[in-house]
Amino acid sequence: MAIEKEKLLDMYRTMVRIRIFEEKIAEDFAAGKIPGFVHLSAGQEANPTGVCANLRIDDIITSTHRGHGHVIAKAGNQYSLAPMVAELYGRKTGVNKGKAGSQHLSDMDIGVLVAEGIQGTALTLAAGAALTAKLRGTDQVVVSFIGDGTLNTGRFHEGMNMASAWKLPLICYCENNVWAESTNIYDVTNLTNITDRAVAFNIPGVSVDGNDVLAVYKVAAEAVARARKGEGPTFIEGKTCRRFGHFQGDTHLYRSQEEKDECMKRDPIPRFRKRLIEMKVLTEKEADKIQQEVQEEMDKAVKFALESPFPDPEEVLTDVYA
């Protein structure tokens, strides 16, 4: 499958945007500038990037507590990072008016239905969104991003079963970074291949290297095409790893140094950069320029956030009902 040059460059920029976003947030969180809890997706960028490159703006995703990358990838590079950053800083100009924060960063204008903080629920909400597409006869697709830990919630099974029984246009994309907080997925399931879960729903279950954006793109393209044609759900596992702890402040001592080093080596961004250079889609100089442009974009977004006022306290009382 040939991917247009423009799309390849777009995907590269998306991954760089996510990484720079996450690293800056890590720094500012450590400096005490960001309230609440922060869960970063650095290292997992290829997953949302490869998936969302197949989606339209009117397609829908559900995100998670580790969701900044999903939102950035779904929005596309033309969308400003500023309202997202402002949300994390709890500002009035935040995309969720300061009511969501890092864990729930989402934006229905770009098709991010929720960033779910209660594991598992998202699958059922996603099934509902996919039902809307079916009932209204649109060819929209819904992708529910989840982590490996979420596979063990009852709601995962209920949502997937319903989607498969009704042939809903739903893709469950599981970013398998092996860890759910301090719990290893293989210690709390009797599985060696998590795609075996798809067997129970009689739907395709595909495993992919979640640190290879082109591989993710390809697998997602097939799943999206199936869903758009009304052929029902697909379950995808992206094998990946997180560069940071579960949340910022987690020392992740439950991971061996070896495993962490290995994760650093599997970095999807230099890997894609090298690939694009080999494909002659990108030069070193152009890649550096993208890096620098994104850095400037992020600096501006942070400045915007810091200069934005906090919400008016009375805002607490708004948006409770339609």
Added chain:
Amino acid sequence: MKEITYQKAINEAIDEEMKRDPSIFIIGEDIGKHWGGSLGELAGLFDKYGAERVRETPISETAILGGAIGAAATGMRPIAYLYFDDFLGVCGDELINQLQMKYMYGGKTKLPLTITAYIGAGLSAAHQHSKCLFGWLMNISGLKIVAPATAYDAKGLLKSAIREDNPVIFLEHKVLLLSRSTSQIPNEEYTIPLGKADIKRGGSEVTVVAIALMVHRALAAADKLQEKGISIEVIDPRTLVPLDKQAIIDSVKKTGRLVIMDEEPKTGSAAGEIAAIVAEEAFDFLDAPIKRVCAPDTPIPFSPVLEKFWMPDEEDLIKAINEIM
């Protein structure tokens, strides 16, 4: 006597009880090998009691609570670590339909079961990780509810909860769990019976009933009002079910005024229940309307500025008291 944090108090209570009774086990997420509970309050128990009795689970609240109920009904004495009380919705059936087993089946089964869960706002954790579901839980029959405000109370009440032959939910405020401040407890073993309120500060003009973290805010407000010559009695019910009605009514008989401070939306709150009890049973002793200092009827926002507005604080309490003086 010794100084102890709220977190350590919880740890000691579980440790002492597990040592005493081999039928006790803990079941929940991230409670073992590495984390000892997400806020660290279970640290060391896994090493001491092993993986059989400190059972780490997948993310499966329904099976955690359902499993604990099944085990309790058949001879074990489980502690279900439910993590945040916001996750209780995941096991809603177990809470509202299954905990009532003894009643439904002619009294033949008992459920010696403790549920622990973090509660409360103040950490900018947003709506899905900040609630105090007191009123919601009080409406569930067959469940006892403990919400301690100090380390001393936490330890004594948790030991009693574990020894109860009924389901008890033990609610731990996150701000208190993360606090380094300590309270004095005896070196020797002690327990505190469920259903006994504690007068945290004696006073003569206004009764303030405050729950969990709000006890500390009420005490701070009482100090400020004392300077202005207003004498506040602060009552900490400690357990919401059973509720020590008598202690509250006795105080109101003395002061003639009642304010209830409760960190949850006003509608359907524990504060509403307490107000109703006093209106029903001690109306003649009231010299002023009962006031409820609660959160607004909204979800809980993330931004610290919004969250601060949402949470009841000293100023809200002082304002309410001034209105009835």
